Amino acid sequence: MAEYLDSERKLNLKVVYYGPALSGKTTNLMQLHTLLNPQRKGELMVLETRDDRTLFFDMLPIGLRSQEGLDLRLKLYTVPGQVQHDSTRKAVLSRADGVIFVADSQLSQQDNNATAFDNLADNLQKLGMDIESLPLVVQFNKRDLPDAIDEATLQARWAQTPWSPLSLASALNGEGVVESFRQLLRRLYPVLDREYQLAGRHGIDAEAFVRQLSAAHEAPHA
Amino acid sequence: MRSFEDDPRLADLLSADQQARLGQLIGALGGGRVSLEEQHQAGAEPLEFNLETIGWLQGELPAERLDAAARLVEFVLLFVAKYRLAANLHNDTTEASFAELQRQHAALQASEARYKALSEQLQERVEDQVKVIEQAQQQLYETARLRAVGQLAAGVAHEINNPIGFITSNLRVAGDYLDELAEKVPGGHSASLLLDDFRALLRESLSGTQRIARIVADLKTFSNIDQADFIPCDLNALLTTSCHLLQAESQQAIDVRLDLAPLPKLAGYPAKLSQAFFNVLDNAAKAIDAEGVIRVGSRLAEDVIEVIIEDNGTGIPPDVQERIFDPFFTTRAVGSGTGLGLSVARDIMRAHRGEILLDSQVGAGTRVTLRFTCPNTP
Ligand SMILES: Nc1nc2c(ncn2[C@@H]2O[C@H](COP(=O)(O)OP(=O)(O)OP(=O)(O)O)[C@@H](O)[C@H]2O)c(=O)[nH]1
Numbered sequence: 396m397a398e399y400l401d402s403e404r405k406l407n408l409k410v411v412y413y414g415p416a417l418s419g420k421t422t423n424l425m426q427l428h429t430l431l432n433p434q435r436k437g438e439l440m441v442l443e444t445r446d447d448r449t450l451f452f453d454m455l456p457i458g459l460r461s462q463e464g465l466d467l468r469l470k471l472y473t474v475p476g477q478v479q480h481d482s483t484r485k486a487v488l489s490r491a492d493g494v495i496f497v498a499d500s501q502l503s504q505q506d507n508n509a510t511a512f513d514n515l516a517d518n519l520q521k522l523g524m525d526i527e528s529l530p531l532v533v534q535f536n537k538r539d540l541p542d543a544i545d546e547a548t549l550q551a552r553w554a555q556t557p558w559s560p561l562s563l564a565s566a567l568n569g570e571g572v573v574e575s576f577r578q579l580l581r582r583l584y585p586v587l588d589r590e591y592q593l594a595g596r597h598g599i600d601a602e603a604f605v606r607q608l609s610a611a612h613e614a615p616h617a
Numbered sequence: 618m619r620s621f622e623d624d625p626r627l628a629d630l631l632s633a634d635q636q637a638r639l640g641q642l643i644g645a646l647g648g649g650r651v652s653l654e655e656q657h658q659a660g661a662e663p664l665e666f667n668l669e670t671i672g673w674l675q676g677e678l679p680a681e682r683l684d685a686a687a688r689l690v691e692f693v694l695l696f697v698a699k700y701r702l703a704a705n706l707h708n709d710t711t712e713a714s715f716a717e718l719q720r721q722h723a724a725l726q727a728s729e730a731r732y733k734a735l736s737e738q739l740q741e742r743v744e745d746q747v748k749v750i751e752q753a754q755q756q757l758y759e760t761a762r763l764r765a766v767g768q769l770a771a772g773v774a775h776e777i778n779n780p781i782g783f784i785t786s787n788l789r790v791a792g793d794y795l796d797e798l799a800e801k802v803p804g805g806h807s808a809s810l811l812l813d814d815f816r817a818l819l820r821e822s823l824s825g826t827q828r829i830a831r832i833v834a835d836l837k838t839f840s841n842i843d844q845a846d847f848i849p850c851d852l853n854a855l856l857t858t859s860c861h862l863l864q865a866e867s868q869q870a871i872d873v874r875l876d877l878a879p880l881p882k883l884a885g886y887p888a889k890l891s892q893a894f895f896n897v898l899d900n901a902a903k904a905i906d907a908e909g910v911i912r913v914g915s916r917l918a919e920d921v922i923e924v925i926i927e928d929n930g931t932g933i934p935p936d937v938q939e940r941i942f943d944p945f946f947t948t949r950a951v952g953s954g955t956g957l958g959l960s961v962a963r964d965i966m967r968a969h970r971g972e973i974l975l976d977s978q979v980g981a982g983t984r985v986t987l988r989f990t991c992p993n994t995p
């Protein structure tokens with residue numbers, strides 16, 4: 396749930412990277428930290444890892460200040476993907492405004508993807524959130540690997556869901572990371588605009604919202 | 618901090634002591650006085666964390682060094698914050714898990730209580746069913762017994778009536794012959810003694826047959842089993858019959874004293890009412906010894922008819938009183954009674970919308986009151 400402080404004209408937003416263990420959530424965030432050049436960008440906090448696997452969460456704060464004076468903050472979180480950290484996952488997921496589900500494209504990982512997606516639906520429900528109305532982007536990562544399921548199959552499989560089209564990425568190489576993030580911003584904007592009149596009261600339209608929050612140093616591939 | 622993700626304030630990350638010490642150390646390094654402040658001061662350098670200015674570094678240092686010092690403080694704050702965030706998250710999830718555990722525990726207890734209640738209910742229902750079955754069984758037994766006794770009695774009564782009839786008339790004729798014989802036999806002391814004795818024998822035999830005839834009549838009333846509907850019953854007559862039957866059945870003479878008040882007729886099954894009276898009387902007879910007395914009374918008070926059967930026998934101990942109406946309960950030696958007596962009497966009373974009351978004292982005797990409400994009393 397976004398948090399708006401009228402006295403400070405400050406809007407706090409939260410986006411969570413969710414997905415199975417080792418699918419590349421942390422990698423996504425590290426790449427965003429490198430690639431993004433939004434108006435404001437804080438330090439990337441990689442909280443605690445064991446063998447490179449997230450134990451608590453990672454967090455990257457970014458922000459923009461509109462000409463109308465709205466101070467908008469967006470905190471990007473990753474959850475730990477390993478099954479046993481479910482209560483941490485749930486705590487981090489709580490009050491999220493949007494979710495990027497990072498799936499692993501490798502054929503061998505499809506069961507893990509499904510389990511993690513069920514777990515997302517489950518935890519959203521426990522937190523009183525509705526997966527159908529939550530801005531959600533599904534990213535299939537690790538496109539560079541040889542046994543990645545081919546794109547046509549994946550897109551066809553997801554075509555009937557509210558989350559089509561899928562976003563494809565190779566986070567290790569910085570590919571598709573910013574695009575996935577932009578796709579989420581585009582799905583997030585209408586929800587926020589309805590609630591906070593971003594365009595009407597704060598002079599932020601959809602295009603400015605996406606552009607300013609996801610300005611990149613250089614497009615990795617045009 | 619409220620939630621692990623709420624932005625911390627400077628004081629959340631470093632205590633006042635720690636702030637002072639950090640300021641001192643940096644001041645010593647930079648060569649001038651330096652302090653961390655929550656409020657903005659002129660010339661102070663902002664300390665940022667997560668895009669938020671959470672404090673200010675104030676100091677007597679050249680701008681360049683103050684800037685470097687502020688970045689150093691931010692660097693330190695980042696690691697303090699990491700630890701804080703992890704600790705707070707851990708705390709949040711532990712609390713959530715604990716709350717969840719408690720919820721599950723409560724749910725478990727609730728379901729346990731539900732099952733317990735359910736099993737108790739089941740137990741109750743089983744007991745109720747057992748009672749119903751016992752009652753049905755008892756009724757069945759009683760009906761069958763009454764029918765068998767009734768049929769036997771009706772058959773015996775029928776068979777006996779004829780021979781009794783001709784025995785009676787023959788005895789009368791024999792008496793007449795005796796009179797004739799007396800006239801023809803020549804007078805003499807020994808002959809007239811013999812004839813008087815003869816006459817006495819015939820008289821006794823005749824009264825014996827009359828007694829047999831009366832018992833047969835009582836048996837017929839008692840075994841009036843085919844009566845399907847309530848008919849008007851004379852309770853006093855039924856009581857009297859039952860007393861006769863009791864005395865006839867007993868080996869010893871029983872002192873039964875009747876004190877019956879005029880009663881209105883009561884709608885009921887005569888055979889069953891007789892059975893109820895007989896069962897109570899039978900118990901009384903078994904409670905008394907040779908000197909014992911059974912008092913049988915009836916009275917009418919407003920619209921209630923009371924039949925009271927009282928004995929001065931052994932009495933019934935309280936623990937036995939509690940169970941005396943249980944089917945198959947008996948205090949007498951096995952074989953001497955079915956134990957059904959009072960329970961059958963109670964069922965019969967219920968069938969007549971009546972009740973049976975017991976008042977007994979060990980050593981003093983027992984009083985059984987059978988109460989009928991008769992609705993059609995004027
Ligand atoms: N080949 C390839 N490897 C990747 C890609 N993205 C991430 N990886 C690798 O996958 C491994 C796991 O990446 P992480 O980002 O740590 O995965 P995670 O989802 O954060 O994992 P958890 O923290 O355990 O949930 C690392 O060795 C990454 O280098 C990708 O696009 N291609």
Ligand SMILES: [Mg+2]
Binds near residue numbers: 420448476
């Ligand atoms: Mg990770």
